[in-house]
Amino acid sequence: MCEPFISNHQFNDIKKQAGILEHAIRTNADPKVLESVRYSAESKISELFPDASDNQKQMLETIFKLRTADDFQKHLKALEPYLVEFPQISAKQILKLFPKNKKLKLPDLLAIDFRYITYLSWVDISTNKLFIVYQLNGQFVGIEGKYTPTNKKSFCFLCNRYEELALFTAISKKRPAHTTPDYYKAVGNYLCMNGHECNKNLTDVSALIKFIETVIG
Known part of the structure; x- marks a missing residue:
């Protein structure tokens, strides 16, 4: 049995490609169109795992041989044991990431399935703040900011x-040279109100990493 090797956002991308392929099959797409969809899905999934072993490649390539919706669902279910969990983190570690928040309200870590998150987030309603924890370059980083519901739908900058x-x-936290003591720069963007749904949708971490690096300087 292979060791876990599929990150949450990669699994989401596999599900996305599987859905596109299953839809093409279900709608009786022209054989040439179907072949093009299969090739596109295969290429995109292969790009996610450039260093995959032969066993891992064989496991991933099974998806391109499937025909029915039930087959696709069973295959995706079979991949779940190979999901890499979000790195284990304790309440004490989280508190250290936000030292200025003496009364920080923590998420219920025992209620989270860490296989299905790319980043950890929670909202403190009492302060209208959103907290995000992510592992960047092997180290946990935390960012916090004002959280303002918009009461509207649009595209999330993280999961699109x-x-x-x-x-x-x-x-x-980045300060240009020769700035005044009261200088500050706010960095804002629109993201899913529901962090759980965002983690389910996320297929690329580049926007998340860029935002975090902009904040932490």
């Missing part, structure tokens, strides 16, 4: 899906 959004505004 059409969802209910909130405006997340954080203060950048």
Whole structure:
């Protein structure tokens, strides 16, 4: 049995490609169109795992031989044991990431299935703040900012899906040279109100990493 090797966002991308392929099969797409869809899906999934072993490649390539919706669902279910969990983190570690928040409200870590998250996030309603924890270059980093529901739907800057959004505004720690003591720069963007749904949709971490690096400086 292979060791876990599929990150949450990669699994989401596999599900996305599987859905596109299953839809093409179900709608009786022209054979040439179907072949093009299969090739596109195969290429995109292969790009996710450039260093995959032969066993891993064989496991992933099974998807291109499937025919029915039930087959696709069974295959995706069979991949779940190979999901890499979000790195184990304790309440104490989280508190250290946000030292200025003496009364920080923590998420219920025991209620989270860490296989299905790329980043950890939670909202403290009492302070209208959103907290995000991510492992960047092997180290946990935490960012916090003002959380403002927008009561509207649009595209999340993290997962690029059409969802209910909130405006997340954080203060950048990067300070240009020769700035005044009261200088600050706010960095804001619109993201899913529901972090759980965002993690289910996320297929690329580049926007998340760029935002975090902009905030932490």
